[in-house]
Amino acid sequence: MSKFKKKKSGDMPAVNTASLPDIVFMLLFFFMVATVMRQNTLMIENNLPFADQVEKLDKKDLVMYIYAGKPSANYKQYGTEAKIQLNDKFADVKEIASFIAAERASKREELIPFLTTALKVDSDANMGLIGDIKQELRKVNALKINYTTKKGSVFGRD
Amino acid sequence: MAKRAAPEVNAGSMADIAFLLLIFFLVTTTIETDSGINRKLPPMEESEEDVIIKQKNIFTVLLNKNDQLLVEDEQMELKDLRQAAVAFLDNGGDKSCDYCRGQKDPTSSDNPDKAIISLANDRETSYKTYIAVQNELVAAYNELRNTRAQALYGKSFSDMEANYKDVNWPGNKEKLKEKIDQIKTEYPQKLSEVQK
Numbered sequence: 391m392s393k394f395k396k397k398k399s400g401d402m403p404a405v406n407t408a409s410l411p412d413i414v415f416m417l418l419f420f421f422m423v424a425t426v427m428r429q430n431t432l433m434i435e436n437n438l439p440f441a442d443q444v445e446k447l448d449k450k451d452l453v454m455y456i457y458a459g460k461p462s463a464n465y466k467q468y469g470t471e472a473k474i475q476l477n478d479k480f481a482d483v484k485e486i487a488s489f490i491a492a493e494r495a496s497k498r499e500e501l502i503p504f505l506t507t508a509l510k511v512d513s514d515a516n517m518g519l520i521g522d523i524k525q526e527l528r529k530v531n532a533l534k535i536n537y538t539t540k541k542g543s544v545f546g547r548d
Numbered sequence: 549m550a551k552r553a554a555p556e557v558n559a560g561s562m563a564d565i566a567f568l569l570l571i572f573f574l575v576t577t578t579i580e581t582d583s584g585i586n587r588k589l590p591p592m593e594e595s596e597e598d599v600i601i602k603q604k605n606i607f608t609v610l611l612n613k614n615d616q617l618l619v620e621d622e623q624m625e626l627k628d629l630r631q632a633a634v635a636f637l638d639n640g641g642d643k644s645c646d647y648c649r650g651q652k653d654p655t656s657s658d659n660p661d662k663a664i665i666s667l668a669n670d671r672e673t674s675y676k677t678y679i680a681v682q683n684e685l686v687a688a689y690n691e692l693r694n695t696r697a698q699a700l701y702g703k704s705f706s707d708m709e710a711n712y713k714d715v716n717w718p719g720n721k722e723k724l725k726e727k728i729d730q731i732k733t734e735y736p737q738k739l740s741e742v743q744k
Contacts, residue, residue: 408559411559411566414570421574421577422573439680440679447582508582513674535587537679545626
């Protein structure tokens with residue numbers, strides 16, 4: 391009856407790690423579902439202002455992003471004035487029109503009226519730049535805009 | 549001869565592979581959901597005839613380059629702006645508005661439908677302050693709409709809008725849309741920005 395003979399166990403059995411891949415996969419799937427790919431590499435400081443009367447910006451594929459702010463530490467050679475960033479490079483105000491046209495061309499025609507422009511502007515930028523951007527957007531008839539903000543009270547943030 | 553079991557594939561490195569993928573996704577993605585204040589810009593074409601608006605129906609808000617606020621020719625702190633805007637919009641000076649609960653001051657706005665908030669800013673105004681002011685003005689409208697919705701339908705306006713956007717909401721969407729539009733016509737958002 392040697393079949394049922396108990397093994398002599400002297401030392402501690404190793405912890406079973408067979409389910410570790412399952413746990414990690416679970417985490418992986420969570421992150422894959424809950425996150426979106428980073429679209430642009432920011433070359434500017436982008437510390438968004440706070441507001442609490444916000445609306446969610448759904449339909450990510452119908453949003454065009456315009457970034458603005460001071461060049462970040464790695465791009466000091468571009469000066470300290472707030473600049474506009476479109477896609478992955480600095481741009482001039484005049485380039486907004488062609489940017490919008492390119493974005494529109496890449497979308498299906500019936501979706502074009504629903505396109506929204508999200509302005510992601512650093513809180514220390516001044517309104518002159520934003521006024522110029524808005525003027526350019528009006529010229530190309532991209533009238534739906536969204537000032538992207540963080541959620542929080544506007545008071546006591548200095 | 550005993551049947552030999554197929555050798556098991558060694559799955560010990562599976563965890564490493566999964567970790568590698570996990571770290572890749574952690575680095576390349578962002579969780580942020582974009583939210584912000586929605587605005588609509590006025591179209592470019594110039595209208596020929598000038599619309600004449602009575603001075604008392606305009607609520608002027610000026611933001612200067614030092615981020616100071618001038619409301620109706622008086623300096624004001626940001627925290628008082630919301631109340632002032634609510635009082636102006638809900639005034640109902642010509643008594644045609646039966647749902648207004650304001651002062652009925654004949655020198656202030658006639659009707660929420662006619663009341664216009666005009667916002668002007670300098671080029672040097674900081675974006676942060678501009679957003680704060682926009683936020684407060686939108687908050688004033690939302691406050692009025694919420695109280696009105698509460699009085700009419702026993703639900704706040706923001707809840708109604710959230711329900712309308714929610715695909716799983718069980719109620720009747722057409723009716724809800726009507727109610728939302730009703731409140732929107734009672735308190736239309738008339739916020740104009742002055743171009744310099």
